Amino acid sequence: MSAVTLSRSARTSRAAPRAVAAWLLICCAMIFAMAVIGAITRLTESGLSIMEWDPITGAIPPLSHAEWERLFGLYQETGEYRSLPGGMTLGGFQQIFWWEWIHRLWGRTIGLVYLLPFLWFLWRRKVPAGFAAPLWIGFGLGALQGFMGWFMVESGFSARTDVSQYRLVMHLGLALLIYSYLLWIALSLLRGVTPPAPRAPRRSLPIFLALLVLTLAAGGFVAGTDAGLTYNTFPLMDGRLVPSGYAALSPWWLNWFETIAAVQFDHRLLATLTLLGALALAWRSWARAGGTPLARGLALVAAAALLQYCLGVATLLAAVPVPLGALHQAGAILLLTATVDALHRRFARPRASAGTAPGMAGVAR
Numbered sequence: 001m002s003a004v005t006l007s008r009s010a011r012t013s014r015a016a017p018r019a020v021a022a023w024l025l026i027c028c029a030m031i032f033a034m035a036v037i038g039a040i041t042r043l044t045e046s047g048l049s050i051m052e053w054d055p056i057t058g059a060i061p062p063l064s065h066a067e068w069e070r071l072f073g074l075y076q077e078t079g080e081y082r083s084l085p086g087g088m089t090l091g092g093f094q095q096i097f098w099w100e101w102i103h104r105l106w107g108r109t110i111g112l113v114y115l116l117p118f119l120w121f122l123w124r125r126k127v128p129a130g131f132a133a134p135l136w137i138g139f140g141l142g143a144l145q146g147f148m149g150w151f152m153v154e155s156g157f158s159a160r161t162d163v164s165q166y167r168l169v170m171h172l173g174l175a176l177l178i179y180s181y182l183l184w185i186a187l188s189l190l191r192g193v194t195p196p197a198p199r200a201p202r203r204s205l206p207i208f209l210a211l212l213v214l215t216l217a218a219g220g221f222v223a224g225t226d227a228g229l230t231y232n233t234f235p236l237m238d239g240r241l242v243p244s245g246y247a248a249l250s251p252w253w254l255n256w257f258e259t260i261a262a263v264q265f266d267h268r269l270l271a272t273l274t275l276l277g278a279l280a281l282a283w284r285s286w287a288r289a290g291g292t293p294l295a296r297g298l299a300l301v302a303a304a305a306l307l308q309y310c311l312g313v314a315t316l317l318a319a320v321p322v323p324l325g326a327l328h329q330a331g332a333i334l335l336l337t338a339t340v341d342a343l344h345r346r347f348a349r350p351r352a353s354a355g356t357a358p359g360m361a362g363v364a365r
């Protein structure tokens, strides 16, 4: 093989992982936007406006007045509509309809933006060895999320007037899992081998991740129970550090998911621990190995945690206006992004051998 051919093939083998990584980062950006659209859909109470579930023809919006009337009629059968004190006009229905429609259309678009380039990369043999299986898993998780969306919305069409907070947290959690998973694979493709930073936090970083995951889930329960509409003071709740109605339900653990005072208090407490954890990690890492990529990554985590904390307090004090609620959701994903980046810098390892699926633990050379 000539030197020219060699360098061309070396260039191609570098270009392919970058192209796949760029495509995955586009998918991540779309999922980020999807989570914010999802938050707006919920905050504008639009999520139950489309009663039908048709993955293909549902992409076409109503094109005639009669069709609008038919869909409005279906919505009027829901508990949510019946609970509205003054009812709703067709114009009001159309407004909430569009948010839910955009949310679903964006979901379909992500599916296509994922699947079509993926098949093309497979056909052109551009997917680096060991990455096809994790990318198929990513596709499967996306399909599961479509089902989860339906499963969540379906819970609002019963006697309830809103969706189940448990299903909302599952839907939000799966979205954040898919986002982190694809981001991890993209970083693996871009970075190749990440050398461990000297004397940097090892065990404390996974503990921080666990804390963050709990805070995110607790935030989902605040959103799912509308707990942000009461106790709009900080740091005290109704003049007390721990609100009086914390343990209203029995068994005691049910309060964590269903008692508004407890749901909100837990989110505040976990968020405070997350912020303190982020600051401690960044400070310790900087003191020991300042200026390394990991120390810089952890400084970003701390900055994102501080921003997110302030956004949370502002959202609460203003009793969750739509723009602040959407920003708080975006801030959560920014913090998650910085955390995945820091974890990748600390823990990503080269694959033992080509052909081994990297999953969340290895990288392509």
Ligand code: HEM
Pocket: 039, 043, 172, 215, 216, 217, 218, 219, 220, 222, 223, 224, 226, 227, 228, 234, 267, 268, 271, 272, 274, 275, 305, 308, 309, 310, 311, 312, 313, 314, 315, 316, 320, 325, 326, 328, 329, 332, 335
């Ligand atoms: C590390 C810090 C924090 C993280 C990671 C975080 C994360 C989240 C997440 C993921 C949600 C669900 C958003 C949605 O589904 O739309 C949420 C909701 C919420 N959080 Fe936080 N949060 C943090 C700090 C705080 C703080 C300090 C407060 C107030 C003291 C707060 C108040 C709220 C409120 C009121 C909601 C409900 C918003 C809504 O109904 O849309 N958060 N949080």
